[in-house]
Amino acid sequence: MKRTITVTGSASAKAVPDLVTLTLGVETRRETASRAYDDAGKAAAAVVASLRAAGVHDADLRTSALNLRADLVWVEGQGQKVTAYVASTNVRVGIRSHTQAPATIAAAVAAGGDDIRINGIEQGFADISPVTSQAQEAAWQDALQRAEQYASLASARLGSVVSISQHPLPGSPIPMGGLVRASAADALPIEAGESSVAASVTVEWELLNP
Numbered sequence: 098m099k100r101t102i103t104v105t106g107s108a109s110a111k112a113v114p115d116l117v118t119l120t121l122g123v124e125t126r127r128e129t130a131s132r133a134y135d136d137a138g139k140a141a142a143a144v145v146a147s148l149r150a151a152g153v154h155d156a157d158l159r160t161s162a163l164n165l166r167a168d169l170v171w172v173e174g175q176g177q178k179v180t181a182y183v184a185s186t187n188v189r190v191g192i193r194s195h196t197q198a199p200a201t202i203a204a205a206v207a208a209g210g211d212d213i214r215i216n217g218i219e220q221g222f223a224d225i226s227p228v229t230s231q232a233q234e235a236a237w238q239d240a241l242q243r244a245e246q247y248a249s250l251a252s253a254r255l256g257s258v259v260s261i262s263q264h265p266l267p268g269s270p271i272p273m274g275g276l277v278r279a280s281a282a283d284a285l286p287i288e289a290g291e292s293s294v295a296a297s298v299t300v301e302w303e304l305l306n307p
Contacts, residue, residue: 100304101259102247106240107297110231114220114292117192120161121205122214124185126168134165137184140212147208148190151201157191187216193223195289220292232296233263240300248304256303264297 123141127133145158168181190205192198206213222228248255 100253101301102244102251102255102304103299103301104240104244104247105264105297105299106236106238106243107295108232108235108239109293109295110228110235111291111293112222112228112231113289114222115193115195116221116223117195117198118219118221119190119192119198119202120216120218121188121190121209122162122185122216123188123209123212124183124214125212126181126183128181130165130167130182130184133182133184137186137212140209141186141188143208144205144213145188147204148188148201151204152197153190153192153201157193159189160186161189162187191223220289222292222294225294228294229296232294233298236296236298237300240298244300244302248302251304252307253304254307256305259301259303261301262299264299 121144123137123144125133125136125140127136148158149155163186165182165184167179168183169177170180172178192201202215206215244255
């Protein structure tokens with residue numbers, strides 16, 4: 098019967114991210130649904146126009162949410178009563194330069210005024226494949242070293258590879274939530290740091306006599 102050994106190797110690779118992905122929200126609260134919807138549209142258009150003026154390409158702009166609802170309160174003797182109508186929308190923005198990101202974000206906040214929200218920010222890679230390849234190669238070396246160690250402990254040596262299974266482990270985004278109001282002169286810095294990409298691979302080898 099053929100003897101085999103199966104080992105899982107894992108590793109990660111780090112690099113300076115070159116893409117800032119921002120989620121901007123626009124929210125308006127008005128007395129009528131149509132007014133809330135119209136004003137949200139105007140604010141969103143102003144925000145998008147400021148992003149385009151800052152050099153963000155259309156391919157890096159995407160509307161990700163649209164909502165219109167009534168704010169309700171319970172009034173004794175009257176039941177539910179509408180106090181206002183709230184319209185909101187989200188825009189995901191890809192900014193391909195860390196040096197330009199703070200000014201671009203500040204300009205969008207200034208364009209949206211009190212109706213804008215910053216719902217999150219992530220830092221990543223426009224092309225993740227080079228970093229992923231580094232992580233995969235390191236995961237393979239980790240699996241190989243583990244397999245060689247176990248084979249030696251079993252008084253055997255590694256033979257041919259029988260099977261390979263890859264298990265990608267995506268990195269986590271860097272969150273920044275809450276409401277932010279600023280002017281272009283008050284741009285908040287965005288530190289790039291390093292982002293990590295992880296990979297895991299399971300490999301089965303033949304076990305041969307030494």
